Amino acid sequence: MMPLRQQLRDESDFDQLPDDVPISATIADIEEKKGFIDYFRFVIEVKTKGASKYLIYRRYREFFNLHQVLEARYSPEVPDKPGPNTIILPSLPGKVFMGVKQDIAESRIPELNTYMKAMFDFRGNDKAELNLKRGEVIFLLRRVNADWLEGTVNNQTGIFPKSFVKIIKPLPESESEGEGGAHTYSYLRCFLLTPSGVATRDVCVQEDLTIQPSYKELLSRMRNVFKEDDIAVNYRDPEGDLIRILDDEDVQLMIKESCVQQVNDKRPVNQFPWELHVTMTSDLSVYNTEA
Incomplete structure (x- = not known):
């Protein structure tokens, strides 16, 4: 009997693929x-x-x-x-x-x-190959060979056929081509925390990983990403507690702490070392209030 996961994929994702796949x-x-x-x-x-x-x-x-x-x-x-x-x-x-x-x-x-x-x-049914859906943006990491690429989307990193996608920002033809100040796409992982669950988004950013955005820029971008206005932006400290960001100094502290933690994190090379956790402004239950 066909596994349920494969059956659901065959009945949904496959129909969304273009005819030339x-x-x-x-x-x-x-x-x-x-x-x-x-x-x-x-x-x-x-x-x-x-x-x-x-x-x-x-x-x-x-x-x-x-x-x-x-x-x-x-x-x-x-x-x-x-x-x-x-x-x-x-x-x-x-x-x-x-x-x-x-x-x-x-x-x-x-x-x-x-x-x-x-x-x-085994397409899409394991950790090697990405599950692809129409309209998603995949962040390219490298070429596997002439026909296959490796990238990241929706908390997954894996390979996929180049013919499945439309390349928006191509990878450099060589390692040195991406140097010398040329911009490449990076991505920021964001989470929206609500009583009903957690929504994850990988946000495409046309800046390198050294960029330090302002608090207002982060707040504006998160409002646009999650289509919510009354929100707060947060990060997790080394103990795992949520810390609300209120100004540019908090952003600087977040980046400083994330660089320390980055040593133990195994993340794709084009993912920012810090992550944002978005909550509703009035929801204070997400914070650790113990003395």
């Missing part, structure tokens, strides 16, 4: 390429949600490199025991160092097809 990939053939080194590459037929098809061409080493990246980031230290931020990846056929190249390539087709099917089947 790939939904399956199958190796249809192999092709010999001649040059300084002769090699074979796999001819992969990709089918889209809209029932169209196209071909892409990949060498085995591209499968291998992608798998190494995924293993380094998501594989559990103890086999068969995934933790909260790990998954058990499908098996990739191993390298072969001796034999006829064409025979080796042809022998890999069944296992690689199984591998690709597994990669498509």
Whole structure:
């Protein structure tokens, strides 16, 4: 029986995807390429949600490199025991160092097809791949390879196919390209605390992580984000208690304390080290009033 989580995804998120999104990939053939080194590459037929098809061409080493990246980031230290931020990846056929190249390539087709099917089947159902919904803004972290990106959205960090999204702010082509004063997108994690629960928002900020906003700027932005006017902005101190922000000096103190805590926090590289907790102005029950 199909797991409920996968069934709900198939019935909701899938319908929201554009027609040109790939939904399956199958190796249809192999092709010999001649040059300084002769090699074979796999001819992969990709089918889209809209029932169209196209071909892409990949060498085995591209499968291998992608798998190494995924293993380094998501594989559990103890086999068969995934933790909260790990998954058990499908098996990739191993390298072969001796034999006829064409025979080796042809022998890999069944296992690689199984591998690709597994990669498509676990989309969005684990910690490696992001759940994507139409209209969401994903904060890009890095390229995995030519077809896959890594980013953050809704408290999740993971990979996703580049073809699923429209790039608003591209990543630098090289590590040095993002230096020299060029702005990149950062994001601020915010929480709205209400009696009915907590709402989380990742707010896109076109400033680098060293920016120190004013109290009025933070208050105005939070009013716009959560569509509430009568609010207070807060942060959590090292003991976990909420501290209400009332002026620019409180903002400075928040940033100073967050830099101390940042050493122990494992956050994406483009996330501000401080977070905002938004409450209703009249709600004083959220504060620790013990002496």
